[in-house]
Amino acid sequence: MEDVVIKRALLSVSDKTGLVELGHALAARHVELVSTGGTAKTLRDAGLAVKDISELTGFPEMMDGRVKTLHPKVHGGLLAVRDNPEHAASMKEHDIGAIDLVVVNLYPFAQTVMKGASRDEIIENIDIGGPSMVRSAAKNHAYVTIVTDPADYDNLVAELEESNGKTSYDFRRKCAAKAYSATAAYDSMISQWFAFADQQQLFPDMLAVNGNRIEELRYGENPHQRAALYVPVGPHGSGIAQAEQVQGKELSYNNYNDADAALELVSEFRDGPPTVVIVKHANPCGVASGDTLIDAYRAALECDSISAFGGIVAVNRPLDGATAEAITEIFTEVVAAPSADDAAKAVFAKKKNLRLLLTGDLPDPKRGGLAIKPITGGLLVQSRDNGHVADSEFKVVTKRTPTAQELADCRFAWTVAKHVKSNAIVYAKDGATAGIGAGQMNRRDSARIAAIKAREAAETYGWESPRTVGSAVASDAFFPFADGLLAAAEAGATAVIQPGGSMRDDEVIAAADEAGLAMVFTGMRHFRH
Template identity: 80%
Template sequence: MSNVKITRALLSVSDKAGLVELGQALARHGVELLSTGGTARALRDAGLTVKDVSEHTGFPEMMDGRVKTLHPMVHGGLLAVRDDAEHAQAMVEHGIAPIDLVVVNLYPFAQTVAKGAERDEIIENIDIGGPSMVRSAAKNHHYVAIATDPADYAMIIAELDVNDGATTLDLRRRLAAKAFAATAAYDATISSWFAFADQGEGFPASLSVPLKKGAELRYGENPHQKAALYLPLGPSARGIAQAEQVQGKELSYNNYNDADAALELVSEFRDGPPTVVIVKHANPCGVATGATLVEAYEAALACDSVSAFGGIIAVNRPLDGPTAEAISGIFTEVVAAPSADGAAKAVFAKKKNLRLLLTGELPDPARPGLTLKTIAGGMLVQSRDNGRIGHDDLKVVTKREPTTQELEDCLFAWTVAKHVKSNAIVYARGGSTAGVGAGQMNRLESARIAAWKARDAAEKAGWAEPRTIGSAVASDAFFPFADGLLAAVEAGATAVIQPGGSIRDEEVIAAADEAGLAMVFTGMRHFRH
């Protein structure tokens, strides 16, 4: 059976958007309307004739509406195989009328959770009858059409008008696929709430991740890969995925990935002074604070002006005109800011390809959550790296204690190193990175690369010496040998911050003492693979 004439439709929706227009179109084609509760009232208020489901089933609603559509008169009308003689005979014997279209959207469970409702109200917003009807109709899509999204009403109306009140099998198949995706996501949202919010499980036996497609992207990391952005269905912290794009080209997979890295790092400074982060290939190449945002940008850019070309920038303050002017001095792919004033927007309007993203409130770096990574044949799941270190968490392990300024530089470098791919080495001085060594196979090479970058930056800026002279150096994990630390000494570092915990800690501490360094242990590492 290809085209199916709609003679009877059951409508029961929590979202009334487009309902009346759909009801009017169905009535125009002579379709009998069955409905319940508020949906029936909305249709009647529009002057449409509606038959209550309780009248159709001959059975009243009960238990505060928990039981109304869970009835053979409903599900028999949905599940019957119309050209099966036995099914047809059962319909005749029991007086079951066919239902050719179901229009359902489910109780607003996620919205109820998001508004902070009490547990009893949340439980009452777990829909039972709705998903049952959706699944029945979708399973029997050879004969029944199922609509779960108001965005599809116009398409259904157009098809009815073209086909004299009938739906095509192609449409019913597409609607069925969407319907099963809707119920799967709905159940996943409920499952996640029970596991994490209600039961407080860290890693439930079965993990469901409810997501909806936000946009298809031009391609993935490379042009031969396909990609899309998916958004959480339930409550979630705002982030780069929810940012408002004010201008510029469509964001790519790499743009999202890099912009997220920049936003996560700048959020570490959301309560601090004006801060600018410049990221390239998901690694920070320059981070700085300043009295003003433009001063912070200039200091961050000076750290590695070569890598900053074509980079991603994130700031922790509303973007202003002077900072936008400075950023416009080189090619930049994306700028992310909590907001932007008119002057900044006017500056960037001249850069048609630059993407400006307004994020609103910055994410809380201490927020809980999970990170997921696919591997061949499975998925790795872990809690977010939301560990943070303050002055009171540091343990001085050398004979010389760090000065107040060295401590501040240590903590700044440590914060940045958390967001650098391992093995990570970060030199910092005076609220600015001096050199960043990322992603090397050994820590010694990371220390040397970071120092070389600092020397190169000094040459390009015309400074008398690199900013590693008198700097603090952070290592995301312990120094397994003293060689990496000695490379930092050679670069001019005077203070070191590292997790500690190596079997050679005493050897490394002795090397630090001999060089006159001050060194603190954090007891926490920040591998980032």
């Protein structure tokens, strides 16, 4: 395909960033500028000669600007195949001039939704003419250049300078691909708003998803896999993807995944005391609350200091220098915090590879949204696990009622278990995990593995007994048999929290009573696969 000389440009933008500079660059190359409404005014105010779209079409803008570019003299000029004799004859017969360049960005639909506008205002900010021009120009990219992003204006000007006022087919093809992505993302935002906000459909008949690529990562879970980070287009909350990376080398796919797991869990404690979460391979290996952040970190580390090596740390308070010093005593991949003081930043600066992520506000653990998981040939979609059970909703099912301390430990263990891969068993005592068993094929083995980790910790730190002694134990799902509960009792647990609902609940309750355990049912399961 040949290069195309840019003789006429149609500009119609909501975002005026860089518009005047682009207008001057085009005018300097004697490009005729055709424009609409506010875009035309901005260009004229900058001293540029502009032809109104109404002059081009012979029709005035009407219906409050809803109808202005939806005209054969616009779309004929965009869609005509220039070297097709029939197309050329139609252009001549109907006095349709070719349009070589289209610069369009769309009505600010997402911004309108985010500011809490009324339904009528949201509907008015659904662009019709803009996407139509974008799609027409992009389809005919053999002859027409389409630019939808102000960030690409400099690339356009550079292309014109290098090619003496022309654009190459390769450049136009890349612009067309980006243009279709822009309209697809725009339509997906509208689709999502109609489905979720306007119609309250959690699972619409057609699911539209979108995302802007933030960066291409070094590789995926393994070096032979490719990976990239995307964030949703339009309204979305804050999280690891939006965190500011203060220092450290590039984040990997696994770093993002693990840091997200750590942030999700520590956010459960965002309104609680200073709390630290240590994650390894997407599972917490130590979680603790304390009077200070450094106390919480040390207690979390003591749960499983072996697994913590090379782990991810997340905290629910601004990082201070003393806690930062403690964290850097062992190899740590990533630290995530709402903020960090100068002393903490100075400590981490000495560890040039350690990534420090500042998240600002922590995510709301009760927020809604969808979780999407690809499977072979499709997508599994579910609502987020934002379920919470108040202490008042706990049902005591044993003869013995838990003490106030046991109930607090139950709550802590239950909160952590929600974020441990199933089958999950979590022992907790005095606001700290004592042992965590994750991802086993049966619950008894998870209970035993967690107890083993607790015994190893006791040996490492010279304690008289493991912290599982006198602890509360949480199970993310019911005990199908009494064996898992008995394993926890053998480890020294005195209280149990679990969903209940097994066909053998009576058997498990009887075993708990015989062992002198206090047990509460939550009625809510927290599988995490």
